[in-house]
Amino acid sequence: MAEMGAIALWIxxxxxxxxxxxSVLGQVRHSPPLVESAxxxxxxxxxxxxxxxxxxxGAFISRDFSVAYVARHSSLAMPKIxxxxxxxxxxxxxxxxxAMVLAAMAAxxxxxxxxxVRDTLPWTTAALMLVLTFFLAVTAVMANPFAQLPxxxxxxxxxxxxxxHVGMFFHPPALMTGLVAIAIxxxxxxxxxIGGKTRDEWADAGRVWGLVAWVLLACGxxxxxxxxxxxxxxxxxxxxxxxxxxxxxxxxxxxxxxxSIMVQKRRSMFRMWNIVLINVAFGLALYGMxxxxxxxxxSVHSFGASTLGWVFLxxxxxxxxxxxGIFFWRxxxxxxxxxxxxxxxxxxxxxxxxxxxxxxxxxxxxxxVYPLISRLFKGQEITVARPYYDxxxxxxxxxxxxxxxxxxxxxxxxxxxxxxxxxLLLPVAASVTVLALLAVLGVRxxxxxxxxxxxxxxxxxxxxxxxRPTRVRRRATGEGYATAFLRLAWSNRPRYGGYxxxxxxxxxxLGVLGGSFFHLQRDVLLAPGQSxxxxxxxxxxLSTEEVQYSDRTEYVSTVEVYRNDRLLETLHPWRVxxxxxxxxxxxxxxxxxxxxxxxxxxxxxxxxxxxVMRILINPLVWWMWVAGPVVVMGTxxxxxxxxxxxPSRQPLSVPPAAASINPARPRDVREAG
Amino acid sequence: xEFVVGAALxxxxxxxxxxxxxxxxxxxxxxxxxLDSPVPPPELASVYQAIRDLTWERQAGDLPEDLYQQxxxxxxxxxxxxxxxxxxxxxxxxESDEALEQEVATELAARGGQTxxxxxxxxx
Numbered sequence: 001m002a003e004m005g006a007i008a009l010w011i012x013x014x015x016x017x018x019x020x021x022x023s024v025l026g027q028v029r030h031s032p033p034l035v036e037s038a039x040x041x042x043x044x045x046x047x048x049x050x051x052x053x054x055x056x057x058g059a060f061i062s063r064d065f066s067v068a069y070v071a072r073h074s075s076l077a078m079p080k081i082x083x084x085x086x087x088x089x090x091x092x093x094x095x096x097x098x099a100m101v102l103a104a105m106a107a108x109x110x111x112x113x114x115x116x117v118r119d120t121l122p123w124t125t126a127a128l129m130l131v132l133t134f135f136l137a138v139t140a141v142m143a144n145p146f147a148q149l150p151x152x153x154x155x156x157x158x159x160x161x162x163x164x165h166v167g168m169f170f171h172p173p174a175l176m177t178g179l180v181a182i183a184i185x186x187x188x189x190x191x192x193x194i195g196g197k198t199r200d201e202w203a204d205a206g207r208v209w210g211l212v213a214w215v216l217l218a219c220g221x222x223x224x225x226x227x228x229x230x231x232x233x234x235x236x237x238x239x240x241x242x243x244x245x246x247x248x249x250x251x252x253x254x255x256x257x258x259x260s261i262m263v264q265k266r267r268s269m270f271r272m273w274n275i276v277l278i279n280v281a282f283g284l285a286l287y288g289m290x291x292x293x294x295x296x297x298x299s300v301h302s303f304g305a306s307t308l309g310w311v312f313l314x315x316x317x318x319x320x321x322x323x324x325g326i327f328f329w330r331x332x333x334x335x336x337x338x339x340x341x342x343x344x345x346x347x348x349x350x351x352x353x354x355x356x357x358x359x360x361x362x363x364x365x366x367x368x369v370y371p372l373i374s375r376l377f378k379g380q381e382i383t384v385a386r387p388y389y390d391x392x393x394x395x396x397x398x399x400x401x402x403x404x405x406x407x408x409x410x411x412x413x414x415x416x417x418x419x420x421x422x423x424l425l426l427p428v429a430a431s432v433t434v435l436a437l438l439a440v441l442g443v444r445x446x447x448x449x450x451x452x453x454x455x456x457x458x459x460x461x462x463x464x465x466x467x468r469p470t471r472v473r474r475r476a477t478g479e480g481y482a483t484a485f486l487r488l489a490w491s492n493r494p495r496y497g498g499y500x501x502x503x504x505x506x507x508x509x510l511g512v513l514g515g516s517f518f519h520l521q522r523d524v525l526l527a528p529g530q531s532x533x534x535x536x537x538x539x540x541x542l543s544t545e546e547v548q549y550s551d552r553t554e555y556v557s558t559v560e561v562y563r564n565d566r567l568l569e570t571l572h573p574w575r576v577x578x579x580x581x582x583x584x585x586x587x588x589x590x591x592x593x594x595x596x597x598x599x600x601x602x603x604x605x606x607x608x609x610x611x612v613m614r615i616l617i618n619p620l621v622w623w624m625w626v627a628g629p630v631v632v633m634g635t636x637x638x639x640x641x642x643x644x645x646x647p648s649r650q651p652l653s654v655p656p657a658a659a660s661i662n663p664a665r666p667r668d669v670r671e672a673g
Numbered sequence: 674x675e676f677v678v679g680a681a682l683x684x685x686x687x688x689x690x691x692x693x694x695x696x697x698x699x700x701x702x703x704x705x706x707x708l709d710s711p712v713p714p715p716e717l718a719s720v721y722q723a724i725r726d727l728t729w730e731r732q733a734g735d736l737p738e739d740l741y742q743q744x745x746x747x748x749x750x751x752x753x754x755x756x757x758x759x760x761x762x763x764x765x766x767x768e769s770d771e772a773l774e775q776e777v778a779t780e781l782a783a784r785g786g787q788t789x790x791x792x793x794x795x796x797x
Contacts, residue, residue: 001675003675003676003679004675004676004678004679007675007676007679007680007682007683008679008682011679011682011683011686015686015690018690032693032697033693033694033696033697034693034694036693037690037691037692037693037694040689040690040692040693041686041689041690044686044689044690048682048686051678051682116716204719265719266723266726411730411740412730412740413740414740491725492725492726495726
């Protein structure tokens with residue numbers, strides 16, 4: 001298995017190098033067969049890398065401890081179900097995983113590339129293959145997962161206990177795939193610029209692949225938060241850890257990009273700005289990979305001690321300098337056709353949204369690199385903690401939520417104050433009502449009040465934006481409300497998919513506000529039979545059962561939850577000790593409802609069944625996790641391809657109402673020809 | 674066995690990569706992208722899409738009437754020009770459509786926004 005994997009890995013390195021050189025030389029020398037041959041190499045790569053991947057998975061399944069990577073990340077006691085997680089648990093396997101998904105996505109992107117970028121595809125291919133060749137070269141030369149041990153150990157070291165969680169099946173792959181997927185829109189931008197197609201040719205492909213990377217990162221971040229919430233035992237979901245931040249920053253830049261690229265698609269504006277945004281997102285993604293792999297800041301997420309840091313730092317330099325170098329080279333050709341007509345327009349709101357998102361990203365970047373800078377210049381490491389992020393990013397995020405509510409109400413080009421006032425009336429009324437209600441209920445936290453008020457504003461503006469056009473369509477066509485709304489949403493999927501995602505952001509904001517401002521916490525030492533109270537709950541600790549396994553000892557506690565002396569639920573939080581690894585992990589028991597989470601986790605097990613319990617009440621956190629599927633659904637709606645309109649040969653002199661470009665009958669247009 | 678599979682993979686890859694050169698030499702038509710070839714205007718689809726969006730936005734009250742008309746006119750002109758370019762393309766590849774050329778020219782002249790050029794001018 002291992003030999004075959006190693007051979008496949010080297011073949012794939014040869015193929016990606018060939019595709020890179022072939023694309024460039026073929027384009028420069030005007031040799032179509034060479035360009036085509038290089039293109040075929042990109043389609044072969046996923047196949048060859050699949051062979052390498054399956055070889056490594058096979059080595060894990062058969063517990064082939066002659067392979068050093070398998071010996072370090074699995075053991076005979078490891079449940080077979082975690083084989084997939086073990087595959088990317090270390091630097092070597094995760095690099096192979098990244099190479100495989102990048103190869104697969106690159107092949108798909110090139111295959112599905114729209115006709116308008118066809119002429120520049122060889123340059124796009126070259127950019128993609130440069131990134132892939134880097135990963136494959138590092139994997140083959142410096143972190144080969146197929147390297148063999150001189151002596152075969154009888155058992156392996158085992159998987160990191162923190163990774164034995166269902167979230168680990170999706171969180172790392174989603175993040176790794178999302179980070180590396182940013183290379184695709186970046187490559188389309190680079191390819192178009194080198195090929196001299198400096199107008200809006202790349203905007204469609206850039207938007208689609210930007211959205212793909214965005215949703216993958218969003219899912220990865222949410223799943224990571226859920227993992228931290230349930231396994232790390234401190235009751236929170238976001239720690240502003242350097243590596244968490246490293247994944248958040250490119251996501252923020254991408255969020256800016258997927259909004260801004262819509263303006264380029266619709267109005268041929270922001271051409272330079274979009275190139276800058278995607279380059280920034282790519283640079284931040286490379287920075288994230290550097291932090292994660294031998295980066296200088298330790299984190300629960302990083303791959304521990306690694307010698308790969310300098311290679312990734314070098315590639316980060318290349319990944320920033322080259323795209324921006326090409327951008328400056330093509331700068332004179334990138335001027336947009338139009339300028340902003342008014343600061344009170346949808347375009348301007350997109351621009352403001354971009355600036356806020358980038359501000360949050362750079363505030364986060366500053367907090368992440370500050371320990372390094374302080375160590376370099378002051379000789380001592382000063383860590384930036386949560387209060388910094390809360391104080392600086394908190395107001396920026398609230399401003400962003402405000403813009404999310406107002407932006408969709410603004411028309412393109414320019415808004416009249418009167419029109420805006422009319423459209424803001426209902427959302428503002430909803431916001432004020434919520435504020436008043438909360439104030440009556442006794443909420444006095446200024447930030448929280450503002451946050452909930454803004455959430456109401458966004459939700460009301462989205463509902464209004466769904467209701468008004470539905471009513472217009474219903475009047476025009478006589479359709480029922482549901483049909484009119486569904487047809488309306490289907491005819492403009494990017495817009496209504498976006499609204500769905502905005503609703504999900506409101507749900508996440510509810511979770512963040514509830515968990516940050518209204519949580520209750522108690523750490524308490526309990527002997528069997530003792531009870532404690534928190535909020536409206538009474539918790540009766542019954543016992544802890546100790547279960548021995550070959551590699552670990554599990555302590556499963558039983559806690560009954562009462563409210564008003566009525567038994568609500570019996571919870572089983574547990575704690576696992578791994579003596580060989582010198583580690584312990586916990587698994588919180590959570591009674592989750594839309595109103596609040598009751599969170600119980602054992603921090604320490606003592607003699608005689610006594611246990612130190614951490615108990616929390618986290619209001620509204622449930623909404624955060626429900627938001628995940630809504631984000632995915634909204635993105636799928638936005639991404640769902642429109643059927644291509646076929647140029648009609650009907651006479652253009654026919655009045656537009658009867659011609660195929662009749663915009664009042666979109667179905668006719670789509671099905672023309 | 675593993676080396677045999679590895680070698681087979683390498684040979685298969687080499688054959689796939691060599692195929693375009695072999696077909697080019699033997700005169701078989703390759704699927705290689707033709708460099709700098711004229712392509713029918715794919716932008717037309719996005720112009721149609723833009724017109725649809727524009728109309729829905731006006732009906733939803735997002736656009737005042739004058740801006741709607743202004744943008745709609747611009748999009749129509751753009752579509753007409755693209756259609757004319759498509760006809761030029763057809764002429765280049767040998768599928769002339771003089772009737773369409775005439776329609777586009779009439780449309781542009783009627784709108785008074787552009788002076789129609791002949792396809793020959795554009796090709797030249």
